[in-house]
Amino acid sequence: MSGKGLDFKRKEVISIKDGKRLGFVQDVTADLESGVITSIIVPGSLKLLNIFSSANDIVIPWQNIKCIGEDIILVEI
Numbered sequence: 001m002s003g004k005g006l007d008f009k010r011k012e013v014i015s016i017k018d019g020k021r022l023g024f025v026q027d028v029t030a031d032l033e034s035g036v037i038t039s040i041i042v043p044g045s046l047k048l049l050n051i052f053s054s055a056n057d058i059v060i061p062w063q064n065i066k067c068i069g070e071d072i073i074l075v076e077i
Helices: 004-010
Strands: 012-015 021-024 027-030 037-042 058-061 065-068 072-075
Touching: 021 037
Parallel strands: 012 072
Antiparallel strands: 012 021, 027 037, 037 058, 065 072
C-alpha cells in the first residue's frame, strides 16, 4: 500500500445521514494481495473509558465512503 492510507489519519469522519462527527480515522484495512483499502476504522465512543479496547471501534467498509475531502471523509452508515 502506498502512503495514501497514512493520509487518512488526519481526516475527520462525518456521517452524511445526520451530520454526526464520528471521529478521526484511527486505522485502515487493506487487501494484502492487491493493496486496495477495504475499510477505515474510527475509535468508538467508549474509547475514552478504555484506551486499550478496540471492541467499540467503528469499521466503515470502503463502499460506505461517499466523499473524501482534504480534511473530512463523508460516510453513509
